[in-house]
Amino acid sequence: xxxxxxxxxxxxxxxxxxxxxxxxxxxxxxxxxxxxxxxxxxxxxxxxxxxxxxxxxxxxxxxxxxxxxxxxxxxxxxxxxxxxxxxxxxxxxxxxxxxxxxxxxxxxxxxxxxxxxxxxxxxxxxxxxxxxxxxxxxxxxxxxxxxxxxxxxxxxxxxxxxxxxxxxxxxxxxxxxxxxxxxxxxxxxxxxxxxxxxxxxxxxxxxxxxxxxxxxxxxxxxxxxxxxxxxxxxxxxxxxxxxxxxxxxxxxxxxxxxxxxxxxxxxxxxxxxxxxxxxxxxxxxxxxxxxxxxxxxxxxxxxxxxxxxxxxxxxxxxxxxxxxxxxxxxxxxxxxxxxxxxxxxxxxxxxxxxxxxxxxxxxxxxxxxxxxxxxxxxxxxxxxxxxxxxxxx
Numbered sequence: 106x107x108x109x110x111x112x113x114x115x116x117x118x119x120x121x122x123x124x125x126x127x128x129x130x131x132x133x134x135x136x137x138x139x140x141x142x143x144x145x146x147x148x149x150x151x152x153x154x155x156x157x158x159x160x161x162x163x164x165x166x167x168x169x170x171x172x173x174x175x176x177x178x179x180x181x182x183x184x185x186x187x188x189x190x191x192x193x194x195x196x197x198x199x200x201x202x203x204x205x206x207x208x209x210x211x212x213x214x215x216x217x218x219x220x221x222x223x224x225x226x227x228x229x230x231x232x233x234x235x236x237x238x239x240x241x242x243x244x245x246x247x248x249x250x251x252x253x254x255x256x257x258x259x260x261x262x263x264x265x266x267x268x269x270x271x272x273x274x275x276x277x278x279x280x281x282x283x284x285x286x287x288x289x290x291x292x293x294x295x296x297x298x299x300x301x302x303x304x305x306x307x308x309x310x311x312x313x314x315x316x317x318x319x320x321x322x323x324x325x326x327x328x329x330x331x332x333x334x335x336x337x338x339x340x341x342x343x344x345x346x347x348x349x350x351x352x353x354x355x356x357x358x359x360x361x362x363x364x365x366x367x368x369x370x371x372x373x374x375x376x377x378x379x380x381x382x383x384x385x386x387x388x389x390x391x392x393x394x395x396x397x398x399x400x401x402x403x404x405x406x407x408x409x410x411x412x413x414x415x416x417x418x419x420x421x422x423x424x425x426x427x428x429x430x431x432x433x434x435x436x437x438x439x440x441x442x443x444x445x446x447x448x449x450x451x452x453x454x455x456x457x458x459x460x461x462x463x464x465x466x467x468x469x470x471x472x473x474x475x476x477x478x479x480x481x482x483x484x485x486x487x488x489x490x491x492x493x494x495x496x497x498x
Contacts, residue, residue: 126324164379167198169220171208171362174201174408176420177324178222179401180246180428182408184390193382201409207278212365213238213427217494219370220383222246225360225443226278226450233456240365242465244384244436244473245443246391247427250358251323252283254350255308255330263348265291265355273318274304284320286453287350297464308333309470323351324423328416341495359446359451361427364436368463377469384473388435392479395425395486416497422489429483436470 123268170178181199190197200218202208209231212221221240223281231238254273256262262271265287273288275281285295298416303309304319308329311319323329327349335342352358364384371374394401398421405417412420434440443465450456 115405119454135363148398161195163194164382165196165198166220166379166383167200169200169206169208169211169218169221170202171222171224172202174199174405174410175325175412176402176405176410176417177362179394179405179421180391181387182390182404183387183393183397183401186404186407187390187393189386189389189393189429193386195379195383195386197383199408209238209240213240216371217367219366219376219379221365222362223365224279225363225446226282228363228454229447229450229456229464230279231458232460233458238367241368241371241463242363242438243366243380244364244387244470245360245369245438245465246364246387246436246437247362248429248431248442249362249427250283250353250361251423251427252352252358252361253289253321253323253327254284254318254352255311255321255327256318256350257311257314257350258346260348262318262350264350265293266456268293268299268318270299272300272302272315274302274310274319275318276306276320277303281320282450282453282455283357283359285350286359286449286455287352287355288455290355290357294328299338307349324420324427325416328419328423328493328497332416332495332497333341334495341493356445357449359449360442380469381472381476384436385472387478388473388477388481391428391435392471392477392481392483394421395483398422398425398489413494413498415492415494419491419497420492422491425486426488429486431482432475432484434471434481435483437474438465438467438470 131197168181174182185197185199191231208221209223211217212223213231225242228238228240228242231240241490261267268288268291273284275284285301288295288299293299302310304314306317306323308319308326310332319326321330330342330347331344333342334340335346364387371380402414402417402421404413407423410417422490428435431437447459451459
């Protein structure tokens, strides 16, 4: 979601088109993996995705990304490159996000993209807005939160209660909910017990020690610190130089990257079938990235990422760990994690009332999962070890 200022120019561009047509309209065959090697046997093939009978008619849909192209979205890029959307009768336009894009607002518009990636609490807030959004979570891709709060080791800030009297950096626009909810749970009030500082989408304020704590995604900004040199040693910073609060451990983690669609769009004839086909192809893309992360880094760079291969390699490794394992199958909601997100949102005043039961649904994702022959749970997934590179190059 978050990223560095280096994305600012990118966010101003119109959009990136990734077209994948049905067999009746394809102009070229799906590309091979960047390594020019055949896809791993463990990964689903486009041929397996195609129906034995005539392929479904192509449906033109758009996917709104939460941020600019990066490995956070590698599964969707892989699904394009491996031909999964094409095989499932989907012609997809991928629309990048950025600091000037509010994905849940774009996705809520009557003429907005058919599918939107956003964080659950942001959409819960939008659903009670004016006008109210009718976005529905149809696939909970991330099974756990990637949000951290990071400080220097000598600050001795190891838990939310230690925020008292400190300058706490967060991103605004709904990205801060886990941090502020964690502080509230510890009995601290913003402005009275600690100072909330809106930080840019990078780690400059922490690196320059202008704030005591910085918000960071484990797949992005945390790596930016490790990719920077410690001026006192001339070497890259190490994890041992930092204290890290993982909000999954503090009870205020909220569900993040999910695929949303408007209930009004889903209600139109044929659109639920389109959604199932889109989800199936997207899930296959993420399964491919689980087995072939190096290929997916290359797909991400091809998609327009402005950060280097080293940074995207770190990010791909961490993103896989947020998705896998998926105990109920990729994209299938864990009701307990949904309830935790709702409870934290209520307790922090993000929403005043619990959302209706139809704010998420699992039937479309379950149908998509049932049509995939490969492993959709990744129970044996083990996160890899990635070597940090200076500047993420």
